[in-house]
Amino acid sequence: MTPFEPCSKFVGSERRKKSSLQEVKVAVVGAPGVGKSAVTVRFITKRYIGEYDHQGDMKYKHEALVDGEPVLFEILDTCPKHEDDLPSNEVLNWADGCLLVYAITDRISFNYIRKVKERICDMPVALVGNKGDMVHLRQVSTDEGDILAKDYECSFSEIATAEQVSQVADAFHELSREIVQSRKKNKQSLLDRMLGTGKSNAKLYSRGKSDSALPKDSSK
Numbered sequence: 001m002t003p004f005e006p007c008s009k010f011v012g013s014e015r016r017k018k019s020s021l022q023e024v025k026v027a028v029v030g031a032p033g034v035g036k037s038a039v040t041v042r043f044i045t046k047r048y049i050g051e052y053d054h055q056g057d058m059k060y061k062h063e064a065l066v067d068g069e070p071v072l073f074e075i076l077d078t079c080p081k082h083e084d085d086l087p088s089n090e091v092l093n094w095a096d097g098c099l100l101v102y103a104i105t106d107r108i109s110f111n112y113i114r115k116v117k118e119r120i121c122d123m124p125v126a127l128v129g130n131k132g133d134m135v136h137l138r139q140v141s142t143d144e145g146d147i148l149a150k151d152y153e154c155s156f157s158e159i160a161t162a163e164q165v166s167q168v169a170d171a172f173h174e175l176s177r178e179i180v181q182s183r184k185k186n187k188q189s190l191l192d193r194m195l196g197t198g199k200s201n202a203k204l205y206s207r208g209k210s211d212s213a214l215p216k217d218s219s220k
């Protein structure tokens with residue numbers, strides 16, 4: 001297998017129950033040239049590929065342990081043709097979450113993230129400022145990244161894919177945690193709605209009881 005092939009690496013027992021495996025679909029999104037492919041390949045292979053030539057979106061599978069639990073990442077490395085080329089609905093509908101990548105050396109790529117985020121309100125995201133090794137060419141401050149992440153209520157890190165391995169993995173891992181968490185929340189609220197055990201239903205229920213179903217107080 002070369003680093004350029006979609007790959008699947010399995011850890012742990014092959015006899016492991018399939019149901020124990022969390023699957024997360026991650027779209028790596030950002031303006032042209034911010035290092036989306038470098039980030040993706042770094043996470044999957046731990047290697048840094050300086051020049052990565054591809055003409056379209058690339059999909060990969062990669063299994064990793066997150067907090068000791070196996071997670072199967074399906075990763076879509078998107079390939080916008082220019083700065084106005086935002087991810088399609090097809091990509092956004094496919095993804096469970098987006099890794100939003102900009103380069104700290106490129107103000108336009110930071111603005112690109114804002115435009116993307118306008119289109120994805122409810123989806124878990126993680127914000128990453130890449131090319132952290134190029135501080136002498138910095139155009140976006142760490143504070144600006146921090147503020148944007150607070151606004152999006154998401155994780156944020158500045159990374160240098162060219163030099164780091166674990167920080168890149170951390171960003172994917174954090175996003176997977178958010179996805180699993182939001183999946184659990186959605187499942188719970190669906191269950192609540194079906195069973196009538198949600199907060200609003202509980203209120204309705206107790207009001208109903210006091211009106212009619214509760215036994216009358218015989219002492220009155």
Ligand SMILES: Nc1nc2c(ncn2[C@@H]2O[C@H](COP(=O)(O)OP(=O)(O)OP(=O)(O)O)[C@@H](O)[C@H]2O)c(=O)[nH]1
Nearest residue numbers: 032033034035036037038050052079131160161162
């Ligand atoms: N200095 C530095 N260069 C980086 C880093 N990450 C990526 N690059 C360089 O940035 C350029 C673009 O990287 P790619 O991974 O092709 O970027 P991309 O976002 O996938 O680009 P498109 O597919 O064209 O949208 C390459 O020359 C990389 O070597 C980094 O952390 N530091």
